[in-house]
Amino acid sequence: MAKKKSNKQQQQQSSAQQGQSQSQKSAKNSDKNNQDDPVVDAVPVDAPEATTTSIMELLQVDVGDMTKVKQVLDETVAAALLDGSGGGSFSSADSFSSPGLDEDYFLDNIKLAIMTVACIFAVIAQFGPIPFPESRILLALCCGLYFVLSGLLQLITTYLDQDCILRTKPIATKGDSASKKKNPLLFQYGLKVRTNMLRFSEFFTVILEFKGMENTPMVKETWSVGNFFDVDGMFDELGLVERVEKLYRRLEASDYDESKKDK
């Protein structure tokens, strides 16, 4: 299935100079198994989209390099939830309705602040005006504080961050009918997006759960990496963005997989 899809996309590239929305339509069509007649997707001459001539570039990744694969997948998942443009290789004004969440930089900022303070101590220790033998106490202080901060940073990364790749803020209610249909928890809590891919495993798991909530319910989805990469390592960003968006819609509709409590 993955191979067929990539063939479709290669066809789009070779029959170049088609509008962006054109190639996206074809990608969607391939899901419906429209494989017998690819030429059906011809653009009418007067269609406004025909004037945009960007060719969709596919990112190529060395599939043997597991860290790079996970990194690319993580980035796309994060971008899909934030603004739906999957890494910026095509514009976000397209047929996807992206969740458009806001990233929560709180923990990130804390980490940056700790690092900056530690660096300041290091600079004081190095460029302090007092010559060596007398400055022993100051040096000892700076070194001690530096290592304490460094240890703190490591703790945060190991225990608070874990496998989380993205944190978002709760969305603002607009009070309209669309908001009422959504999961009320979305307005109270931000999301925590965790991903998991074991070394040498082909399965990539994405978990969406609520941040700051005890026994948070979650939605989880596991896919084989083969859905997104073909043999040459060409990456199907659109496919992943679609699936992530579907996962988010499930969370919106409160269609949970299991809550942690039930384990």
Next chain:
Amino acid sequence: MIKEVIDKQIFELKKLWQNKRQLTFQVLNLAMIVFSALMIWKGLMVVTKSESPVVVVLSGSMEPAFQRGDILFLDNSVVNVGVGDVVVFKIKDRDIPIVHRILKVHTKSSKQPNGEPVVELLTKGDNNRVDDRGLYAPGQLWLEREDILGKAVGTLRYVGMVTIALNDYPVLKYVLVGMMGLFVLTSKEG
């Protein structure tokens, strides 16, 4: 092959430049790594009370005990150095520290202002034929305790060759640091 690697690195750098927050994070990461090494060095300085807790042997004057390229760990917190100790000392107004062994120690009855007795030291390299009086400043016959940077308490064979190479060919320094910096900046934690 190398061109591909360079192109990939340049691509990653460009991507990094667009995302300022990520760039700050990576730069601080790099700074933390460098500063960790620096802080360990300063920590050693504090513990051993020595200005230069780790030195590299440059000459062959202490063979067969120490060869050119050995790393020495110094400890300056000892109060009295005795005959037979290997010490690193600096002659006043000279830059390069010297590693030799103590040959003679004279403890005078007169006391210094800080209450410690005056101690005079004479050194000699194991592989040299004469003592170091020829190396001292003109008219100086003895070393004092404050000239000593530290007593050698540990050694690592030949590990210091890297430092000697970096010193002889300064270009290597920039190449090495540049490459390290590049790889840290463009690699992200998996």
